[in-house]
Ligand SMILES: *[C@@H]1O[C@H](CO)[C@@H](O)[C@H](O)[C@H]1NC(C)=O
């Protein structure tokens with residue numbers, strides 16, 4: 064059944080690839096990347112499949128004539144990129160995973176030559192509408208503990224299954240006795256490579272969610288009123304059973320006792336000094352009713368605390384709404400006097416530490432979130448980021464670079480310790496930073512990221528970026544965030560591969576084993592990670608290392624050509640139940656010389672065939688003839704052979720073809736983006752541009768087709784064709800060009816990059832641009848200054864900002880109010896369309912992006928111009944009438960490509 068499906072999809076891929084590969088040279092126009100309505104890509108793909116099969120017939124009918132047709136050629140080159148990627152997206156739709164290499168390089172040496180590491184972007188609790196949730200415990204292999212999965216080989220007669228990871232033979236337990244070929248348990252269905260288990264006995268473990276609000280009061284009255292109204296809205300939306308606490312801070316920290324009837328009461332702590340757990344519990348009168356235990360760790364009701372005392376600080380939302388709202392209403396701006404040449408005394412670090420310690424004592428191990436609302440820089444206590452003296456500026460990237468930021472390392476160290484405490488307790492830190500100035504996101508990053516917290520950065524508590532994002536956090540229904548807690552992520556895989564680490568929102572549990580590489584990237588030295596907080600979108604980036612040394616010999620190949628991963632995610636579903644999600648994946652190693660793929664079922668064997676056609680002149684291609692025939696590829700297709708030989712007369716290495724077929728350029732650039740960001744933070748003297756350029760040149764000379772020293776002969780397979788453009792845009796992105804932003808902004812952008820899936824990350828790296836005009840419907844436009852025209856509207860989505868840009872003529876008409884006149888309906892519609900599309904983007908994104916509406920030549924237009932390829936600059940003569948130029952000395956993509964081709968062919 065599987066084989067069939069892939070057979071058919073691939074069969075018309077054959078046409079597509081053959082036709083396009085003839086025409087796709089390495090030229091600029093082929094780099095249009097269609098993000099238009101990426102949300103509906105799947106539907107489009109389905110439509111397109113129908114179109115394709117029609118087109119397929121046409122191809123077969125009169126191929127030679129047709130592929131000369133200009134329009135046909137364009138049609139294919141336009142859809143090609145999507146098509147190549149669609150396959151990887153289908154795999155993602157089944158398992159929530161994208162891999163940079165879907166065919167694994169065969170040896171350590173070969174993997175190093177591939178430059179982009181073997182890696183996976185995995186979304187552990189991505190929602191799948193049809194995922195089965197099995198009401199029983201999983202069956203595990205008795206040797207390696209991996210879980211029964213569709214890749215296990217089952218002997219129905221003997222009631223035995225063979226573990227694909229360690230080849231152990233396992234007996235089925237008695238309750239599997241009825242298993243037969245056509246009576247399979249769901250976990251063995253071939254399509255359920257991702258499945259969930261929920262043991263029914265676990266109800267007792269369902270504890271209410273806990274929210275501890277930590278609120279900055281050193282903000283001006285106006286901000287204070289914005290914040291109060293946002294918070295009281297949030298409190299309305301809290302689930303009734305959740306527990307709520309409140310801490311406010313300025314120069315002092317106030318822990319509010321909400322369960323004290325109608326008189327607001329709070330306990331006050333000095334902000335300048337960290338408070339120990341004993342001091343905190345003592346001062347909060349925790350031991351009045353129940354004496355302090357003389358030994359052992361105090362942890363919740365079970366160990367040392369009375370529930371009445373806990374309930375003074377953490378109350379069910381339904382009981383304390385009134386108390387909470389009245390405290391908020393009374394909340395005053397911090398009364399501490401601030402001199403005009405001074406910053407406010409703000410002890411963010413102490414307040415967060417007190418919040419963490421209080422939660423650690425009261426509700427250890429339960430899914431609790433500290434939600435910090437911070438309106439300015441911390442200036443007091445152990446985690447100050449700047450002095451109170453206003454004439455001393457807050458650290459910039461330059462200061463960090465020169466290591467002249469005196470507060471930075473101390474504050475980071477403080478938050479690193481706090482993150483360890485929170486991870487140990489299983490609690491999350493969410494950060495809402497709203498100020499014109501920096502508040503210390505860069506220092507707080509470690510604590511937010513390791514606990515899987517949410518982060519929102521806005522310039523005011525009154526801005527929609529903050530208000531709407533906060534509402535989304537508590538919103539329930541279809542577009543909720545799916546906040547979950549108490550996650551543990553584990554991995555196991557076949558031998559010859561190791562895990563270097565994860566770049567993403569999680570913390571290493573230091574569970575060392577044979578799987579761990581000595582080279583650590585991100586959170587490493589472990590095969591298990593804590594994810595205190597995770598949601599529907601949380602995506603981890605796993606970096607692997609191939610450790611296979613020898614040239615694989617043919618006999619070993621035939622037994623272990625397939626490679627397996629198993630990802631286990633234990634988490635507390637928002638129903639309160641503990642669940643286990645199991646994803647088991649299979650990919651294959653690059654086939655060794657002489658080996659023949661035994662099975663046609665596996666995903667990429669057909670792509671190989673397609674690629675084999677491209678090198679029919681080469682020896683390896685001929686070897687596969689029998690395979691080709693057995694798969695029934697028809698003579699019609701083979702009719703293209705002679706054409707191909709002449710057009711594509713370049714001989715490629717066989718393993719290259721395998722690797723190329725499995726290369727997912729989108730996933731690859733997202734991995735490179737996370738890696739380069741990580742290296743910039745960790746490695747002193749790291750030069751990101753040089754590193755990216757070297758990597759790209761290496762990839763191009765390894766996988767490109769060219770004659771040595773002939774740049775004009777250079778071309779790339781469609782699988783790689785957008786990769787240079789992605790890297791070009793990554794070089795120009797906020798992740799690499801950090802000097803245009805503050806350290807807080809950079810930390811923010813990177814935290815979001817590090818938690819998003821491939822599709823969203825691509826938008827951050829290479830924004831999408833759609834053009835609207837009277838001449839044509841909305842269509843994707845090249846991310847280039849040439850896209851600007853007086854009679855066009857452009858919609859730029861750069862993830863954090865959505866820009867609607869009116870060309871000069873459009874802006875004029877709009878200012879004249881034409882769209883209000885009945886005879887200019889069409890113009891009104893033209894104005895409306897990008898607004899609707901922008902709203903659709905904003906509605907489903909978290910954090911909510913900033914919307915900028917601007918006109919050509921207006922000052923806000925910079926939000927668009929900064930993202931465009933500077934093909935026309937003030938010092939070039941290629942000016943389009945009605946178009947625009949960019950004042951920059953950056954190289955354009957054409958120049959970049961030119962250099963790349965020259966260097967790659969050397
Ligand atoms: C992972 O699988 C290997 C076999 O490939 C096994 O030896 C090992 O014990 C497993 N590790 C874990 C942590 O389950």
Ligand SMILES: *[C@@H]1O[C@H](CO)[C@@H](O)[C@H](O)[C@H]1NC(C)=O
Nearest residue numbers: 404405451452453454455456
């Ligand atoms: C603030 O800093 C400036 C320059 O760094 C210095 O001249 C001034 O004396 C400082 N003011 C106080 C109150 O410390």
Ligand SMILES: *[C@@H]1O[C@H](CO)[C@@H](O)[C@H](O)[C@H]1NC(C)=O
Nearest residue numbers: 155599600820821822823907
């Ligand atoms: C990526 O994440 C976004 C936001 O969570 C989601 O809407 C989208 O469907 C995801 N894309 C894929 C391909 O999973």
Ligand SMILES: [Zn+2]
Nearest residue numbers: 204207226229
């Ligand atoms: Zn096993």
